[in-house]
Amino acid sequence: MRRLVTCLLFGALAVPTIQAARAESQLLYLTEDVPVSLDPDGPSSTVNTSQVGRINMLEPLIGYAMKGTNDEGIRIPDFTKYEGRLVESWDYDPESITWTLHLRHGVIGCSGNEFTADDVVYTLARAKSVTGATTIAWFSGSVAGIKGFTSDVFKGGDKSLGDAVTVVDPYTMKIKQGAPNAFFLMALSLHPIYMFDSKTMKAHSTPADPWSHDYANTESVAGYGPYCLERWVKGDEFVVHANAHYYRGKPPIDRIVMKKVPQGSNRVVTLRSGQAGLIQGLTPRDYAALRNTKGVTVGGVYGNEALFIAPDLKSPVWSNKLVREALAYGIDYAQVLQTGYVGQARKWDGLVPTSFPGSTKTLGQYVYNPEKAKQLLAQAGFPNGAGLEKYADDLKLTYAAERESTLGPVATVLQSSLRAVGFPIVLDPLPQSQMASRRMVKRDLPLALSDIDKAVAVDSIYDINLFFMTREAGGIVNTNNYSNPDLDALVLKARASLSADERLADAAKLQDMLAADLPWAPIAETRTQWAYTSKLSGLTWYPDNSLRWFDLTLAK
Amino acid sequence: MSARVRFIARRVAIGLVQLVGLVLAVFFLIRLMPADPAARLVGMNASPEALQAARHSLGLDRPILIQLADYVGLLGNPGVLQGYLGKSWSSGASVLTEIHQTLPITVELITLSFIGAFLVAFPIGMLCATRPGGLADRGTFIFSLFAGSQPEFWWGVLFIYIFFYLFNVAPPPLGRLDPLGTPPAVVTGFITIDSLLAWNFAALGDGLHHLMLPVATKVFVLSGPMIKMIRQNMVRALGSDYILYAESCGLPPRMIARYALRNSLAPALTLIGVLYGYVLGGAVLIETIFSLGGIGQYAVNAVLNFDYPAIEGVVLVITAVSLVVYLALDVVQVLLDPRVAG
Numbered sequence: 001m002r003r004l005v006t007c008l009l010f011g012a013l014a015v016p017t018i019q020a021a022r023a024e025s026q027l028l029y030l031t032e033d034v035p036v037s038l039d040p041d042g043p044s045s046t047v048n049t050s051q052v053g054r055i056n057m058l059e060p061l062i063g064y065a066m067k068g069t070n071d072e073g074i075r076i077p078d079f080t081k082y083e084g085r086l087v088e089s090w091d092y093d094p095e096s097i098t099w100t101l102h103l104r105h106g107v108i109g110c111s112g113n114e115f116t117a118d119d120v121v122y123t124l125a126r127a128k129s130v131t132g133a134t135t136i137a138w139f140s141g142s143v144a145g146i147k148g149f150t151s152d153v154f155k156g157g158d159k160s161l162g163d164a165v166t167v168v169d170p171y172t173m174k175i176k177q178g179a180p181n182a183f184f185l186m187a188l189s190l191h192p193i194y195m196f197d198s199k200t201m202k203a204h205s206t207p208a209d210p211w212s213h214d215y216a217n218t219e220s221v222a223g224y225g226p227y228c229l230e231r232w233v234k235g236d237e238f239v240v241h242a243n244a245h246y247y248r249g250k251p252p253i254d255r256i257v258m259k260k261v262p263q264g265s266n267r268v269v270t271l272r273s274g275q276a277g278l279i280q281g282l283t284p285r286d287y288a289a290l291r292n293t294k295g296v297t298v299g300g301v302y303g304n305e306a307l308f309i310a311p312d313l314k315s316p317v318w319s320n321k322l323v324r325e326a327l328a329y330g331i332d333y334a335q336v337l338q339t340g341y342v343g344q345a346r347k348w349d350g351l352v353p354t355s356f357p358g359s360t361k362t363l364g365q366y367v368y369n370p371e372k373a374k375q376l377l378a379q380a381g382f383p384n385g386a387g388l389e390k391y392a393d394d395l396k397l398t399y400a401a402e403r404e405s406t407l408g409p410v411a412t413v414l415q416s417s418l419r420a421v422g423f424p425i426v427l428d429p430l431p432q433s434q435m436a437s438r439r440m441v442k443r444d445l446p447l448a449l450s451d452i453d454k455a456v457a458v459d460s461i462y463d464i465n466l467f468f469m470t471r472e473a474g475g476i477v478n479t480n481n482y483s484n485p486d487l488d489a490l491v492l493k494a495r496a497s498l499s500a501d502e503r504l505a506d507a508a509k510l511q512d513m514l515a516a517d518l519p520w521a522p523i524a525e526t527r528t529q530w531a532y533t534s535k536l537s538g539l540t541w542y543p544d545n546s547l548r549w550f551d552l553t554l555a556k
Numbered sequence: 557m558s559a560r561v562r563f564i565a566r567r568v569a570i571g572l573v574q575l576v577g578l579v580l581a582v583f584f585l586i587r588l589m590p591a592d593p594a595a596r597l598v599g600m601n602a603s604p605e606a607l608q609a610a611r612h613s614l615g616l617d618r619p620i621l622i623q624l625a626d627y628v629g630l631l632g633n634p635g636v637l638q639g640y641l642g643k644s645w646s647s648g649a650s651v652l653t654e655i656h657q658t659l660p661i662t663v664e665l666i667t668l669s670f671i672g673a674f675l676v677a678f679p680i681g682m683l684c685a686t687r688p689g690g691l692a693d694r695g696t697f698i699f700s701l702f703a704g705s706q707p708e709f710w711w712g713v714l715f716i717y718i719f720f721y722l723f724n725v726a727p728p729p730l731g732r733l734d735p736l737g738t739p740p741a742v743v744t745g746f747i748t749i750d751s752l753l754a755w756n757f758a759a760l761g762d763g764l765h766h767l768m769l770p771v772a773t774k775v776f777v778l779s780g781p782m783i784k785m786i787r788q789n790m791v792r793a794l795g796s797d798y799i800l801y802a803e804s805c806g807l808p809p810r811m812i813a814r815y816a817l818r819n820s821l822a823p824a825l826t827l828i829g830v831l832y833g834y835v836l837g838g839a840v841l842i843e844t845i846f847s848l849g850g851i852g853q854y855a856v857n858a859v860l861n862f863d864y865p866a867i868e869g870v871v872l873v874i875t876a877v878s879l880v881v882y883l884a885l886d887v888v889q890v891l892l893d894p895r896v897a898g
Binding site for chain 2: 026028030036037039042043044046130132133134135136138139151154213214217218233234235236237257259260261262263265266269270272273275276402431432433434436437438439440441471
């Protein structure tokens, strides 16, 4: 009858409704996109929907123990307790700053090969070769402080591993650092240096492409992870099946179908109809609406995603701390949280995510106080904003146009509350590429509103190193020209310290320094969320915000 | 050489010159965009060295004329002249391969939609023309206003809500096939043809079922202007001197209708051709709504990612397809009206 109605309605051909057999252990996962590359050094490797493919096909050397489950059923790792994955145990010799890794025996990958030290050597050598479209794997090696993983590789320096990596036997190896560096184990847990199956990767190399980037960009990657690739159509779908030989046991869900559904409303409607099992990439409003839907669970975590304003500290307006303080007091935080996030975010009172060990709330004094903001603005020489009209370009609040559905309402609230205290703010949405270019290359964006910058390693020192240390001293991002030599020096000291207590004390001092300088105006910590069928459980938050499908269980 | 052949040869030559001009214009214009594609590539957490390395790997650190020569294929590496459109900067895959994957999706959708719209518009337009001001004519006028008054993405979303969510007579908007099923082997990229080639009638039915709503949306929107156009042309033809003369000569109505139809088809075909090219290049909304990864979505992603090879490839291919369509229409025009060639 339905088909008859359909044909009558559309005058279309009578078509049978094909319902493929749906086994209980299949999960249909709808996302904004599917992987466009599986190469950690490939294009788009920094995009979450690309990372998730290889993250579930490859395996790290090191992981974290689980801390527990939050009130929404999302599991949270304990980022202070490392746990072996492909490495079973490790030793550190401070004299020679060398780590000895004892590798796990009997780990079999999707190609049937066994994991050995050769795979670690291959993965690290590939990273240091810097032959891909990007050099994200090298960056992870650099964070780990592995000897020779310096920027010299870009200036004609040695691209081989040299004596940094030594194979003792197939299951034992030594890795030497260039200098004492506490990030070593943490960096080995990062997805850009998950381990390859070197034999299979080499089998797909060519003289022109010895590190098999083309294979990883267009066909597959080989590793020792829980899932093996079944089908991959870029821009459409990514299908994997469970690796029956996975060393932690066969994954509970046999097959995952990751499907690109660009329209958020379509992901929602398909989940509500019961045909999809897991969706992501919705607006806070969509998640809020789904919370009341029968058979659907919305789970999330306050992880490392946050909203803040980064003013260009070289600008004549924003270099004045009084003006920055006026900005912080002029933000109507409650309105932002309600309008932009429907209550699914919380005010951020620091500059390091609250979930990071060692994070402190050093900026709690900045609450919405229009009178105080006006007073500070007057002290800065701009009573009621008079004089700011000369700096119109510095008062353009820029955000990524692609994030309009979430950031558009937030930017409007900010504009409204800041105008009320005297800042003649103009909204200036830019394409993400253009915004990234202005922030990273030219570093001249006067006032950036961002919710995408995040540290993928849960470590306060690393976070400060990433965003606030000057590039000259070894900082990485620092897009708004913040400079504090004392902070640079303390980060360098803390980075080298292997004492957890000492590093926590240094993290607190660093955050005090930042609070005194106020380089950003932090606004909100936002939830990383997913919506899924209530039959699904085991979702675990990782700082790269990609789910590990091995963790998931689908009830019958 | 006959006038017809000379006419077609001239059209082909003009088309090729247009193609070269457009490729050059696009090559230079996209490089004026105020962004560094390498910044997008490496992400926000990249070091300056990584950014520089990415710029080098893309060849952006070379002079622009050297980049052009390389793109065209004059530096020893394969280029456009050798049929190679480069590798996408956002996926690392061959642009030609990606276009081969995405273009058939859009062409299949648009072609079926045009066939559907023509099948709907032709009889209704004829009917309206025979009785201008009649009930059918007035009803059609209202329908055209109604269908054209809202953008197609709105109709698409509305149709999904009604026919999938409320009545469950359409499949979920998840692309061309049930994502949990097994697709036929890709030969042409057209799901209908590939299913038939594989004798996979289950996939054929599933494909048609999934195409139903997007095609219906396009037909709904396209048929309005097509009906109007066919009606207007037929009214004009039926009121012309030669039809009056034919009627006064006592020719049978069927023959008179054939004369009128032949003369009203030429302008209609021109408009359909123009519309086809326009709709092909602007199919992104309907593709997005129904999760069809066609050339429109590919083009938009390429622009947002500042993916120069992909942008250049899409422009080249879409232009080539449009030129072929126009050329085909010119040929049909010449066949319908030999005076055009003169």
